Amino acid sequence: MSKKDSHFDFKTIEQKLWRFWQEGQWFHAEVDKKKEPFSVIIPPPNVTSKLHIGHGLNNTLQDILVRWKRMQGYNCMWLPGTDHAGIATQMVVEKALARTGQTRESLGRENFFNKCVEWKEENGSLILDQLKRLGCSCDWKREAYTMDPQLSKAVRYVFCKLFEDGLIYRGERLVNWDPVLKTAVSDDEVDNQEVKGHLWHFKYQLEEDSSQFLVVATTRPETMFGDTAVAVHPDDERYKNFIGKNVRIPLTGKSIQVIADDYVKTDFGTGCLKITPAHDPNDFLIGKKHKLSFVTVMNEDGTMNDHCPNFVRNLDRFVARKEVIKRLKEQDLFVEAKPYAHVVPFSNRSKVPIEPRPSKQWFVRMDKLAGPAMQYVEKGELKFYPDVYKKTYFHWLENIQDWCISRQLWWGHQIPIWYCQTCQYVNTGVEDPSSCSSCGSSDLKQDEDVLDTWFSSWLWPLSPFGWPDKTEDLSYFFPSNVLVTGSDIIFLWVARMVMASHYFEQKLPFKDVYFNSMICDKQGRKLSKTLGNGIDPLEVVDQYGADAARYTFVSLSPLGGRIKMDISDFENGSRFIHKIWNASRFLLGYVTEETKEIPDFSSEDLDIPSRSMLYEYEKTVARINRSFDNYQINEAVEALFHFVWKSFCDWSLEVSKTSLKSGEDNSQNPVLSALFYVFEGILRFSSPVMPYLTEEIWHKLPQHPRWPREKSLVISLYPKADNSFSYEKDHKIWQSMQSVITSIRSVRTQAGVPPKVKLPGVIQCDDSFSDKIKSCSRWIKSLAAVDDLSFSEEVKRPKDSLLSTGNGYTVFVPVGQYLDFDKEEKRLSSECQRVQKIVFSLEKKLSNTNFIDRAPQEIVENTKDQLLNMTKQLETLSANLKAIQAK
RNA sequence: AGGGGCAUAGCUCAGCUGGUUAGAGCGCUGCCUUUACACGGCAGAAGUCCACGGUUCGAAUCCGUGUGCCCCUACCA
Numbered sequence: 027m028s029k030k031d032s033h034f035d036f037k038t039i040e041q042k043l044w045r046f047w048q049e050g051q052w053f054h055a056e057v058d059k060k061k062e063p064f065s066v067i068i069p070p071p072n073v074t075s076k077l078h079i080g081h082g083l084n085n086t087l088q089d090i091l092v093r094w095k096r097m098q099g100y101n102c103m104w105l106p107g108t109d110h111a112g113i114a115t116q117m118v119v120e121k122a123l124a125r126t127g128q129t130r131e132s133l134g135r136e137n138f139f140n141k142c143v144e145w146k147e148e149n150g151s152l153i154l155d156q157l158k159r160l161g162c163s164c165d166w167k168r169e170a171y172t173m174d175p176q177l178s179k180a181v182r183y184v185f186c187k188l189f190e191d192g193l194i195y196r197g198e199r200l201v202n203w204d205p206v207l208k209t210a211v212s213d214d215e216v217d218n219q220e221v222k223g224h225l226w227h228f229k230y231q232l233e234e235d236s237s238q239f240l241v242v243a244t245t246r247p248e249t250m251f252g253d254t255a256v257a258v259h260p261d262d263e264r265y266k267n268f269i270g271k272n273v274r275i276p277l278t279g280k281s282i283q284v285i286a287d288d289y290v291k292t293d294f295g296t297g298c299l300k301i302t303p304a305h306d307p308n309d310f311l312i313g314k315k316h317k318l319s320f321v322t323v324m325n326e327d328g329t330m331n332d333h334c335p336n337f338v339r340n341l342d343r344f345v346a347r348k349e350v351i352k353r354l355k356e357q358d359l360f361v362e363a364k365p366y367a368h369v370v371p372f373s374n375r376s377k378v379p380i381e382p383r384p385s386k387q388w389f390v391r392m393d394k395l396a397g398p399a400m401q402y403v404e405k406g407e408l409k410f411y412p413d414v415y416k417k418t419y420f421h422w423l424e425n426i427q428d429w430c431i432s433r434q435l436w437w438g439h440q441i442p443i444w445y446c447q448t449c450q451y452v453n454t455g456v457e458d459p460s461s462c463s464s465c466g467s468s469d470l471k472q473d474e475d476v477l478d479t480w481f482s483s484w485l486w487p488l489s490p491f492g493w494p495d496k497t498e499d500l501s502y503f504f505p506s507n508v509l510v511t512g513s514d515i516i517f518l519w520v521a522r523m524v525m526a527s528h529y530f531e532q533k534l535p536f537k538d539v540y541f542n543s544m545i546c547d548k549q550g551r552k553l554s555k556t557l558g559n560g561i562d563p564l565e566v567v568d569q570y571g572a573d574a575a576r577y578t579f580v581s582l583s584p585l586g587g588r589i590k591m592d593i594s595d596f597e598n599g600s601r602f603i604h605k606i607w608n609a610s611r612f613l614l615g616y617v618t619e620e621t622k623e624i625p626d627f628s629s630e631d632l633d634i635p636s637r638s639m640l641y642e643y644e645k646t647v648a649r650i651n652r653s654f655d656n657y658q659i660n661e662a663v664e665a666l667f668h669f670v671w672k673s674f675c676d677w678s679l680e681v682s683k684t685s686l687k688s689g690e691d692n693s694q695n696p697v698l699s700a701l702f703y704v705f706e707g708i709l710r711f712s713s714p715v716m717p718y719l720t721e722e723i724w725h726k727l728p729q730h731p732r733w734p735r736e737k738s739l740v741i742s743l744y745p746k747a748d749n750s751f752s753y754e755k756d757h758k759i760w761q762s763m764q765s766v767i768t769s770i771r772s773v774r775t776q777a778g779v780p781p782k783v784k785l786p787g788v789i790q791c792d793d794s795f796s797d798k799i800k801s802c803s804r805w806i807k808s809l810a811a812v813d814d815l816s817f818s819e820e821v822k823r824p825k826d827s828l829l830s831t832g833n834g835y836t837v838f839v840p841v842g843q844y845l846d847f848d849k850e851e852k853r854l855s856s857e858c859q860r861v862q863k864i865v866f867s868l869e870k871k872l873s874n875t876n877f878i879d880r881a882p883q884e885i886v887e888n889t890k891d892q893l894l895n896m897t898k899q900l901e902t903l904s905a906n907l908k909a910i911q912a913k
Numbered sequence: 914a915g916g917g918g919c920a921u922a923g924c925u926c927a928g929c930u931g932g933u934u935a936g937a938g939c940g941c942u943g944c945c946u947u948u949a950c951a952c953g954g955c956a957g958a959a960g961u962c963c964a965c966g967g968u969u970c971g972a973a974u975c976c977g978u979g980u981g982c983c984c985c986u987a988c989c990a
Contacts, residue, residue: 031949032949032950032952033952218988225990242990243990244990245990246990257990289989290989290990291989291990294989294990295989295990296990298990299989299990300990301990306990307988308988308989308990309990368989368990369988369989414917414918415917417916417917418916418917418985418986421915421916421917421985421986422916422986425915425986513984513985514984514985516985517985517986544984548924548925581938582925582926582938584926584927587918587919587984588919588983588984589925590924590925590926591925594939595925595939597939597952598938598939598952600952601950601952601953602952603952604950604952604953605949605950605952605953607949607950608949608950608952608953609949609950610949611949611950612949612950613949614949615948615949658929660926660927661927664927664937664938667937667938668937675949675950676954676955679949680954688948768955768956771955771956772955772956772957774955774956775943775944775955775956775957776956776957778943778944780944780945781944781945781947781954781955782945782947860934861934863934864934867934868934871932871970871971874970874971875970876969876970876971877970877971878970879970880969880970880971881932881970881971882932884932885932885971888932889932892934896934
C-alpha cells in the first residue's frame with residue numbers, strides 16, 4: 027500500500043464502469059409481468075439546452091430514486107428524452123442562418139422546417155450525453171423526442187379529440203406584435219424594461235355638456251383613437267354622475283360611453299381610465315367583459331391606420347404621440363404631463379416596444395379539465411413533496427384561464443386544421459385530409475400556426491409508450507411512479523399532465539411529485555448567464571468526479587426551497603469519496619489478494635464495539651430507507667454520511683486496530699468479518715448516490731456469506747433493516763465507554779499532554795459501571811492513551827490529577843508534570859457554573875407543583891434522574907475545586 | 914396587488930406530532946505527520962432560537978401582531 031493509492035482515480039474508473047454498465051444492460055427494462063415496474067419519465071430538457079446545474083440536481087435526484095428501487099428488485103425504467111422547444115430551437119436555427127446571410131423567410135417554410143430537423147439531428151442529443159457523464163441510469167434505448175412520429179401522432183390525436191369534444195375553440199386575443207419584424211412573438215421573447223415616460227392628463231368632454239369633462243391619465247395618448255369607453259370605479263363619488271353618459275374622444279369627437287368597473291383604481295392617476303381594447307391587455311379584458319368594440323388603430327408596421335384622423339395617419343406611433351399632444355395643447359384639452367417610470371415590453375429580437383394586437387388564436391377550454399385535476403390532490407391520490415405546493419396548485423386551478431395553444435412560429439407541430447377555401451369549412455384530422463369533408467373540395471389550406479410546445483409536453487407521460495395505441499409498454503409502465511421537477515412549472519406542465527392523463531386515460535400520470543430545490547448562488551440569486559454566476563456541472567464532474575458532484579447536490583438538497591451553493595461546496599463531496607476510498611484500502615489491507623471469501627461471524631463471537639456497530643448500522647439502514655420513501659433525500663444522505671464517517675471510520679475502524687494484526691491475513695477474525703459485512707452494506711446503501719466509487723470498491727471485496735453476489739453492484743440487493751442485530755444493550759454500554767474515552771482525551775488535551783505519552787486513568791463509579799469498563803478496558807486504553815486503569819469508589823482526587831465528570835462516572839487523569847493549577851481552577855470553576863445552572867433549572871422545574879401534577883409521569887421521572895445525576899457531578903466538581911483552591 | 918414561504922452558531926441549514934444540557938456541515942482556534950485517509954485525527958470556542966404579546970406546568974417548536982428578506986402569478990392606466 028502506498029500513498030499514491032490514497033486518491034480515487036475517478037476519471038478512468040468512470041469511463042470503465044460506464045462501459046461495464048452499458049454492456050450489462052442493467053438500465054434497460056422490458057415488460058416483465060412477474061416483476062413490479064418502477065417507472066420515471068424524465069422532464070424532457072429542450073433540445074437546445076446544455077446541461078446546467080439545475081438539470082444536474084434534478085437528474086441526480088431521479089437517478090438516486092431509480093437506482094435505489096432497482097436495487098430493491100423493481101423493474102426500473104427511467105425514460106430519457108428531449109423536447110423540441112418551439113421558440114428556442116427556431117431562434118437557434120435562425121441565428122445560424124443569419125451567419126450565412128439567410129433568413130427563414132428567404133428559405134421558405136418547408137426548407138426552414140427541414141433545417142430545424144437537421145439541427146436537432148446534429149445537436150439534439152448533447153444534453154442527454156451530458157447526463158450520461160453524471161452517471162444517469164436511464165433506459166437509453168428508449169430515448170424519446172416530442173417530434174418523433176409516434177409522439178406527433180399523439181399530439182394530433184389529442185387536438186382532434188378535444189376539437190370534436192368542443193374543448194378547443196378559436197378566439198380573439200392580443201398577441202405580442204413586433205412591428206419591425208411584423209410578426210407575433212411569444213412571451214418568452216419579450217423583455218420588460220423600465221422606461222421613463224410621462225403620464226399624460228387630458229380632457230374627455232361630456233357629450234351633452236362640453237363644459238363638463240373627465241380627465242384621463244395615460245402613458246399612450248396616441249391610442250386614444252381606438253378608445254371605445256372611459257372607465258371609472260363604480261364607487262368613485264367624483265364620477266358617479268358620469269356613469270352611463272357619453273364623452274367625446276378629443277380631436278375626433280367620436281362618442282364613447284363612460285362605464286363603471288372596479289378594475290379602475292380610484293387613487294391612481296385621475297381615477298378615469300381610457301379603454302383601448304385593441305391595444306392593451308387589461309383594456310382587452312375589460313372590453314370583453316363590457317362587450318365593447320375593438321378598434322385597431324395601427325398598421326402592421328406600427329404606423330397609424332385609417333381609423334385615425336388625417337393628421338396622424340401613416341405616422342409612426344411615437345411620432346403620432348407627439349402630434350396628438352401638440353394638438354391637445356392647441357385645443358386646450360391638455361391638462362398636464364407628470365413624469366412617470368413604467369414597464370414597457372420590448373421585443374428581444376428587434377428591440378422595439380411590443381404593440382399588443384388582436385388576433386385569432388386557438389384555445390383549450392380549461393374549466394372542465396381543472397376539476398378532476400384538483401380532486402386527485404384533494405383526495406390524496408396524488409401527493410406533492412413538499413406538501414405546500416398543493417396550495418399553489420389549487421390557487422391556479424381555481425382561477426384557471428383558457429389555454430392559448432397556438433404560436434406564430436414555423437417550428438413545431440403545425441395545427442391540424444385545414445380551412446376549405448371553397449366552403450370555409452374547418453377540417454381536422456389525425457391524417458392530412460385530401461379533400462373537404464363538407465363539400466369535397468380539394469382546395470384546403472392548413473392553419474399557419476404551430477402548437478405551443480407544452481401541448482406535446484402534457485402528453486409526455488403517455489406518448490413515449492406508443493399511446494394512443496394500446497401497447498404493452500403503456501399498460502405496464504404507465505402511470506409512472508414519481509415525477510421529479512421544479513416547482514416553477516407546476517402549472518405549465520405538472521397540472522396539465524394530470525389533466526391530459528385523466529381526460530384520455532382516466533388515470534393519474536404519476537403517483538408522487540417531488541419538487542426539487544432551485545439552485546442559487548451564495549447571495550441567493552438565481553444562477554444565470556447574464557449574472558455570470560453559473561456553475562457548469564460538467565466542469566464539476568471533470569474537477570471532482572461524478573460521485574462527488576452527485577453527493578454534493580443531494581446533501582444540500584432539502585425538500586423544496588433553495589440551495590445556496592458555489593463550486594467550492596463540491597469539495598465536501600470529494601472529501602467524502604476520498605474517505606470511503608481510504609476506508610476500503612484499510613480493510614483490504616487485512617486480507618490478501620487470494621482471499622476470495624470471508625467466513626461469517628456469529629453473534630457470540632462478537633465483541634461489544636462490533637455489536638454496537640451492527641446495531642447502529644441497522645438503524646442507519648432503516649433511516650435511509652425511510653427517508654428515501656419520504657423523498658427526504660438529503661436526510662438519507664446525512665444519515666449515510668454520519669454513519670460512515672463518524673461511526674464507522676472514526677470509531678469502528680479505530681477500535682478494530684486493537685484486534686486486527688497488520689500485515690497478516692485476518693480473514694478468520696470475526697471482527698474483520700463484521701467490518702466487511704457492514705462495509706459492504708455501506709457500499710450498497712451508498713451506491714445510488716455514489717455509483718462509481720461503490721462499484722469499483724465492491725469488486726475488490728472478498729465475498730461475505732451474508733450478502734448474495736450479483737454481477738454488478740447496481741443490481742445487487744439494497745440493505746433493509748430486519749432486526750438482525752438487536753444489540754441495544756451493548757450499544758448503550760459502548761456509548762458510555764465512548765463518553766469515558768472522550769472525557770479522558772479531553773482532560774489530556776487541556777493539560778497539554780502529548781498524544782504519545784501514556785498516562786494511567788482512575789475512574790470513580792459504581793460497581794456495575796466499573797464492570798462495563800473492565801470489559802472494554804483494552805479499547806479504552808488504546809483509544810485514550812491510557813496505560814493503566816484503576817477504580818475507586820470514593821470521590822478522592824489522585825495526586826496531580828485532572829478530572830472530568832460524565833453520566834455515572836468521574837475520570838481522574840494524573841497528568842503530573844503537565845498540571846497547571848491556575849488553568850485547572852479556571853476550568854473547574856466554569857464547569858461548576860455550567861452544571862450549577864442546569865441543576866438550578868431542574869430544581870426549579872421540580873419544585874413547581876403544577877409540573878409534578880400535570881406533566882406526564884415519565885417526564886417527571888426523567889427530570890428527577892437528571893437532577894440526581896447533575897447534582898452528583900456538581901458535588902464532585904465543587905469538592906475538587908475547593909481542594910485545588912486550598913492549595 | 915394577489916398567492917406562498919423563510920427568519921436558529923460567522924456562513925448554509927437540521928430540529929417532523931410542545932419536555933434535549935438546542936444539533937450538523939463548512940469556517941474558526943489549539944495540538945498531532947500515530948502506515949486507510951493531512952481531502953486526515955483529536956480536543957475546543959462560538960447561539961437573548963428576529964421582536965413583542967398569548968396559550969401551557971413547560972414554547973426554538975402552537976396562536977396572534979409587528980419587522981425584515983425571498984419566491985411565484987399578475988402587472989396599474
